[in-house]
Amino acid sequence: MSVPVRKFDAVIVGAGGAGLRAALQLSEAGLKTAVLSKVFPTRSHTVAAQGGISASLGNVQEDKWEWHMYDTVKGSDWLGDQDAIEFMCRQAPEVVVELEHFGMPFDRLENGKIYQRPFGGHMADFGKTPVQRACAAADRTGHAMLHTLYQRNVRANTQFFVEWMALDLIRDADGDVVGVTALEMETGETFILHAKAVLFATGGAGRIYSASTNAFINTGDGLGMTVRAGIPLEDMEFWQFHPTGVAGAGVLITEGVRGEGGILLNANGERFMERYAPNAKDLASRDVVSRAMALEILEGRGCGKEKDHVLLKLDHLGPEIINHRLPGIREIAIKFAGVDPIKDPIPVVPTTHYMMGGIPANYKGEVVAPQGDNPEVRVNGFYAAGECACASVHGANRLGTNSLLDLVVFGKSAGNSMIEYIKTERQDWKPLPANAADVSLARLARLENQTGGEEVADVRNAMQKCVQLRAGVFRNDENLAKGVAEIKAIAERAKRTQIKDKSKVWNTARTEALELDNLIEVAVATLISAEARKESRGAHAQDDYPDRHDDEWMKHTLYDGATRSLSYKPVHTQPLSVEYIAPQKRVY
Amino acid sequence: MKMHFQLYRFNPDVDQKPYMQDYHVELEDSDKKLLDALVRLKAVDDTLSFRRSCREGVCGSDAMNINGKNGLACITDLRDLKQPVKIRPLPGLPVIRDLIVDMTQFFKQYHSIKPYVINDDPPPERERLQSPKDREELDGLYECILCACCSTSCPSFWWNPDKFVGPAGLLAAYRFIADTRDTQVNERLDNLEDPYRLFRCHTIMNCVDVCPKHLNPTKAIGKIKDLMVKRVV
Numbered sequence: 001m002s003v004p005v006r007k008f009d010a011v012i013v014g015a016g017g018a019g020l021r022a023a024l025q026l027s028e029a030g031l032k033t034a035v036l037s038k039v040f041p042t043r044s045h046t047v048a049a050q051g052g053i054s055a056s057l058g059n060v061q062e063d064k065w066e067w068h069m070y071d072t073v074k075g076s077d078w079l080g081d082q083d084a085i086e087f088m089c090r091q092a093p094e095v096v097v098e099l100e101h102f103g104m105p106f107d108r109l110e111n112g113k114i115y116q117r118p119f120g121g122h123m124a125d126f127g128k129t130p131v132q133r134a135c136a137a138a139d140r141t142g143h144a145m146l147h148t149l150y151q152r153n154v155r156a157n158t159q160f161f162v163e164w165m166a167l168d169l170i171r172d173a174d175g176d177v178v179g180v181t182a183l184e185m186e187t188g189e190t191f192i193l194h195a196k197a198v199l200f201a202t203g204g205a206g207r208i209y210s211a212s213t214n215a216f217i218n219t220g221d222g223l224g225m226t227v228r229a230g231i232p233l234e235d236m237e238f239w240q241f242h243p244t245g246v247a248g249a250g251v252l253i254t255e256g257v258r259g260e261g262g263i264l265l266n267a268n269g270e271r272f273m274e275r276y277a278p279n280a281k282d283l284a285s286r287d288v289v290s291r292a293m294a295l296e297i298l299e300g301r302g303c304g305k306e307k308d309h310v311l312l313k314l315d316h317l318g319p320e321i322i323n324h325r326l327p328g329i330r331e332i333a334i335k336f337a338g339v340d341p342i343k344d345p346i347p348v349v350p351t352t353h354y355m356m357g358g359i360p361a362n363y364k365g366e367v368v369a370p371q372g373d374n375p376e377v378r379v380n381g382f383y384a385a386g387e388c389a390c391a392s393v394h395g396a397n398r399l400g401t402n403s404l405l406d407l408v409v410f411g412k413s414a415g416n417s418m419i420e421y422i423k424t425e426r427q428d429w430k431p432l433p434a435n436a437a438d439v440s441l442a443r444l445a446r447l448e449n450q451t452g453g454e455e456v457a458d459v460r461n462a463m464q465k466c467v468q469l470r471a472g473v474f475r476n477d478e479n480l481a482k483g484v485a486e487i488k489a490i491a492e493r494a495k496r497t498q499i500k501d502k503s504k505v506w507n508t509a510r511t512e513a514l515e516l517d518n519l520i521e522v523a524v525a526t527l528i529s530a531e532a533r534k535e536s537r538g539a540h541a542q543d544d545y546p547d548r549h550d551d552e553w554m555k556h557t558l559y560d561g562a563t564r565s566l567s568y569k570p571v572h573t574q575p576l577s578v579e580y581i582a583p584q585k586r587v588y
Numbered sequence: 589m590k591m592h593f594q595l596y597r598f599n600p601d602v603d604q605k606p607y608m609q610d611y612h613v614e615l616e617d618s619d620k621k622l623l624d625a626l627v628r629l630k631a632v633d634d635t636l637s638f639r640r641s642c643r644e645g646v647c648g649s650d651a652m653n654i655n656g657k658n659g660l661a662c663i664t665d666l667r668d669l670k671q672p673v674k675i676r677p678l679p680g681l682p683v684i685r686d687l688i689v690d691m692t693q694f695f696k697q698y699h700s701i702k703p704y705v706i707n708d709d710p711p712p713e714r715e716r717l718q719s720p721k722d723r724e725e726l727d728g729l730y731e732c733i734l735c736a737c738c739s740t741s742c743p744s745f746w747w748n749p750d751k752f753v754g755p756a757g758l759l760a761a762y763r764f765i766a767d768t769r770d771t772q773v774n775e776r777l778d779n780l781e782d783p784y785r786l787f788r789c790h791t792i793m794n795c796v797d798v799c800p801k802h803l804n805p806t807k808a809i810g811k812i813k814d815l816m817v818k819r820v821v
Contacts, residue, residue: 039639040691042734043647057715100715103705103769105723105730112717137730143646144730151704186684215641248618251644332644335663336620457631501635503601506685509634 003181003192003437007429008034010418011180011195013166013222016044017142017407018386018414019201020149022365025415027156031422034193036164036182038217038511041150045203045215046407049142050328051256052117052134053099053404055092059113060132063124065089068133070126070581072402075285076395077538078554078583079235081572084363084391088402088409095408096135104148106137107325117325118259121285121399121588130283134401139254139328145404165511166221167440169198169229169382172433177382179432180225181440185511188504190444192437196426197381197418200226200359200367201411204387205522206239209352210464213245213252222388224518226359227525227561228439231369231379234390235357235557236522237530238539240398241473243289245351247309249336252353253329253346255400258282260325262314264293265345266301272310277588284588287397287539290350294473297349304347311345350473354398355522356539357529358390360558365389365414370558375569381426383418385410392556395571396538447513453498456513463490463516467523471530476543480531487520487527488564494520525559532566533557550583589615591625592672595636599685606683608674615666622669623650623661638687645800648735651678652687658737658798678740680749693749694736694756701753701761701779706772722768729763729808731801732756738795738805744788751784755795755805758786762808765815777816786812 010026012019015037026033037044056063069089073080100106100114107115116132124131137144153160167181170192179194205220206212223233243264244253258264263282266272276292277284284292293310302308314322319342322330326341333341360376361367361384368376386407393406470483494516501509535549536542555568573580591613598606611629619625623643630636638661639649645663653676654664661675681689707716739745739754753761761780764770780786786809795805 039641039647039649040695040734043641043649045642045647047647047733048642048644097713097715101711103764103767105726105767106715108718108720108723110720112719114715140646140731143733147730154699155702155704215647216643217641249620328646335645455631456634499634503599503635505600506637506688508630508637512634 003190003441005192005194005432007194008032009195009422010034010197010199011036011193012199012201013180014044014201014203014386014388015041015160016046016201016203016386017146017149017404018411019199020146020153021408021411022199022201022385022415022418023153023158024149024156025412026418027153027158029419031419034159034161036161036166036193038163038165040162041160042147044146045218046142046146046404048215048252049145049404050139050252050254051119051259052136052141052401053096053145054119054122054133054399054401055096055135055405056089056133057093057096057114057116057135059109060116061124063131063133065092066578067124067126067131068092069578071121071123072393072399073581074127074586075121075397075399076393077397077548077586078550079392079395079537079556079571081392082575082581083572084393086575086578087363088393088405091409092405095405095412099145099148099408102148102152104137105144106135117256118283119400120255120258120283120289121280130280134256134259136256139256139326142404165514166225167443167514169225170432170436171229172430174380176380176430178430179436181437185506188507190437190440192432194429194432196422196429197383199365199383199385199414199418200388201384201386202388204355205519206352206355208463208467208519208523208526210468211245211250212352213242213250214352219515219519220522221515221518222359222384224521227521230562231367232360232558232560233357233525234360235392235529236525236559237533237557238356238396239352239471239526240286240354240356240539241290241350242353243286243293243350244312244348245353246332246336247347247349250351251332251336253312253332253348255286257312257314257326257329260314260321261317262312264289265311265313266296267303267307268301272296272301280588285397286400287541288588290473291541293350309347309349312348313345314341315343315345354403355387356390356392356394356396356398358388359384361385361389361391363391363410363413364417365410366417370567370569381421383414385414396540443514443517447497447499447510448502450496450498453496454493456497456499456509456516459490459493459497460516460519462493463487463520463523466490467526471526474541474543475530480527483527484531487524491520491524521561524564525561528564529557529559529566554583591615591666593625593629594672594674595686596676597686598683599635610672620666621662622654622664622666625666626661637685646733648733651735651737653677653679658741660735660737660800663800678736680740680746691736694739694754697753697757698734698760701757701764702776703760703764705764705767705770707769708771716769718768725766726763728803729759729766732759732803733801735800737798737800741794741798743792744790748784748788752788753780753785755789755809758789758812759803759805759808762812765812773815774819777812777819780812781816
């Protein structure tokens with residue numbers, strides 16, 4: 001079957017913060033760029049980010065990028081690559097100021113500068129005292145940033161393919177990336193997009209869990225495509241549980257609430273974080289706060305009839321601060337928890353929020369994979385940025401507000417790398433391999449012809465239950481081993497999903513089935529990677545191995561999808577210009 | 589709890605014309621919002637098509653007409669809805685399939701107001717300064733999620749979707765007019781100075797009534813009209 005081919009200099013998959021920031025670089029450089037997105041760009045999940053974007057602007061107190069870097073390394077529990085972390089923290093003030101110049105409506109201080117608020121793990125002077133580093137637009141920073149980036153792309157005449165779903169990565173015989181296949185959702189037609197460079201900016205995959213702050217669209221499509229194309233995934237055992245998801249609903253309540261002075265209480269009305277993190281208290285790193293909350297609940301000090309949550313109290317901030325700095329939170333609390341936080345505390349539980357792992361990349365946004373003895377050989381023509389990528393700046397635990405920063409720093413960096421690559425190394429298109437669309441067409445044909453299979457929703461539910469139960473805040477050998485066996489069985493079921501809807505136009509049953517293929521790859525990678533890591537580090541809290549073991553485990557996991565096997569590669573300990581930050585005990 | 593829904597159905601691949609389909613669905617206690625019910629319905633009938641993403645009222649995907657009024661399914665309480673719950677696509681835009689409408693015209697109008705800060709002065713090394721008071725002028729404007737609830741509830745937009753910018757686009761127009769960092773106020777007013785683009789607003793105020801973010805496009809439109817008058821006198 002012949003599939004229509006369209007040619008572009010660059011193809012970007014995903015139109016959230018990273019995809020849009022990269023698109024701006026490429027469009028403004030005059031390259032013919034296609035940006036594909038499953039949803040209209042401003043519906044991407046960047047829109048839901050609330051609290052802020054970090055940069056050592058020092059608008060409120062003295063701040064330095066070196067301190068931001070230290071906090072990020074410490075937050076990562078020494079799994080982050082220090083060259084990438086230095087790159088991100090040094091770039092932060094510049095890219096944030098750039099967003100302001102683009103028109104982003106940041107809140108302001110009296111002197112007219114960008115408002116900055118305290119956040120978890122943001123400290124001055126190498127971890128000593130809290131510092132206000134999170135640049136905020138009320139509690140809608142992600143919305144303000146995403147809309148601004150979209151608007152700037154409208155100005156730059158970026159070409160969008162809205163409601164197109166990328167299906168598979170196309171590599172040639174050399175292993176170089178030459179394009180993607182994609183499905184136009186409105187018509188149901190499949191296309192080949194032939195490109196000199198491809199960027200994945202496809203976001204997270206929180207929907208492998210049953211309780212998550214993530215949107216429906218966060219199905220790890222970029223990761224699924226990467227694994228199917230024979231490129232491994234990095235550090236997939238590390239998932240961040242955000243301390244404050246609305247109990248029962250999963251909707252996010254920003255850490256900015258605690259930044260503004262909110263506190264967590266257990267059933268005894270005790271501010272329990274004082275026991276777990278005497279210095280930073282409620283503003284300790286997210287993994288630390290989530291574990292403390294989970295322990296309070298496990299030990300019977302949870303609140304409510306079922307003793308299954310804790311309370312986030314902020315009424316003492318007063319209506320003015322709440323309405324001015326946290327209006328979106330008030331709205332969410334009223335709508336999803338049925339409480340008005342001006343009067344009553346919000347019931348919250350740790351909720352899956354962010355994927356620290358992803359497609360292995362470097363700080364230039366280039367995707368790197370092992371070849372022979374070299375663990376990091378560039379995959380020519382392939383780039384990744386944002387949550388889908390593992391640069392790795394977040395290591396084993398991400399600091400709040402470093403995600404929005406990651407999007408713009410590495411979106412821009414990847415865009416620049418692509419421009420350079422297209423201008424110097426791939427001035428012409430490499431030929432498409434014969435039958436470049438075969439993998440995708442086979443997937444579509446399988447769905448079309450499947451009989452006697454299972455419903456997509458049933459298999460997805462089984463997967464979510466398994467991951468939720470087996471790879472939660474606290475993990476152990478027995479649970480993880482069971483999880484690996486279960487998820488492998490569920491992956492077999494996913495090969496036989498069946499849809500009733502066979503029509504072409506806007507067939508969401510088909511897109512959900514295709515998304516499940518990607519989710520399953522991520523879920524299997526998560527459990528296999530988690531089961532193997534016999535230590536506790538950052539978000540991976542393993543009860544049978546409660547300590548961090550740097551000698552053996554300060555290394556990145558690489559999961560190979562074809563063999564479902566693991567290999568490891570060293571952490572980049574050498575920053576670009578400053579001294580190595582040696583591992584220390586991590587206390588807040 | 590069992591609930592009765594009537595959903596607008598149309599699949600151009602198989603249907604000659606649209607029809608309303610009845611669904612009776614058993615809901616769990618955890619199903620709080622209309623979107624929860626639609627997701628449950630889709631698990632039973634996978635041919636049902638609708639857009640959804642964030643499920644918390646910030647992405648603007650799941651705007652639809654709910655018992656005659658536009659709103660977002662994800663923040664609409666199920667238990668407040670009169671049965672049978674009648675769900676239709678947003679009015680005034682072409683239906684592609686079921687609850688999915690073609691939003692091209694809506695976005696075309698949004699794009700037509702040049703929705704980006706224009707300032708050709710060379711940017712300073714640091715941020716452009718803006719006082720908290722000047723920044724407050726943007727509150728109630730920048731929060732728009734482009735769901736189209738407002739424009740598709742506006743009779744003026746139904747009649748002239750190609751000529752009238754509509755409440756969402758005009759709210760955005762004023763967001764940039766009001767931004768002290770933008771230097772193109774006059775050009776922006778010129779861009780709206782015609783019998784249709786701005787002046788088709790007859791202050792019917794459906795937009796204010798339906799906005800899920802509690803924004804007030806009519807007020808913004810009034811402020812643009814004031815500026816138009818001011819620059820003439």
